[in-house]
Amino acid sequence: MNVEPRTIEIDDGDTVAIHWTRDDVEAVRILGIDTPETRHLEHNIPYAQEFGEEAAAFARGAFAAATQVELLRSATLDPYGRTLAYLFLGGRNYSVLVVSARLAEESVTRY
Known part of the structure; x- marks a missing residue:
């Protein structure tokens, strides 16, 4: 499913x-x-983890530069009710981009 890049708000590097x-x-x-993680008082995270802000900044930059975003949803939600999905920026998997930038760990076995 195509998504207008301007409709995407970055929460942190993976949400x-x-x-x-x-x-x-x-x-x-x-x-x-x-x-x-970045600081989220509403989720009882009183401070950002090391490199949390850098990962969020990477996401903001990557999505701001994207002219095309594609959403590929999973059939299930995570325990917090969030949609689980892959996002592709101009045909490139965002997950691969952020791992390549060394700002994320792969978590294929977790979600």
Whole structure:
């Protein structure tokens, strides 16, 4: 499914929110990777892990530069109710890009 890049909000390096409409927002946990956490007081994460902000900045830059984003959903949700999916930026798997940048670990066996 194609997604307008401007509708994507970066939560951290491995989670985004897609704003389909003003009232329809889909939280997406990106498959295949695990990045360090950023500070999220609402999730009881009082401080960012080392390289968490760098991973989020990488995601912001990658998605901002994308002219085409494709969403490939899994059939299941994660324990937090987020959609599990791969995201492709101009045909390139975002998970591979962020692992190649050494800002994520692969997590194929986890999700």
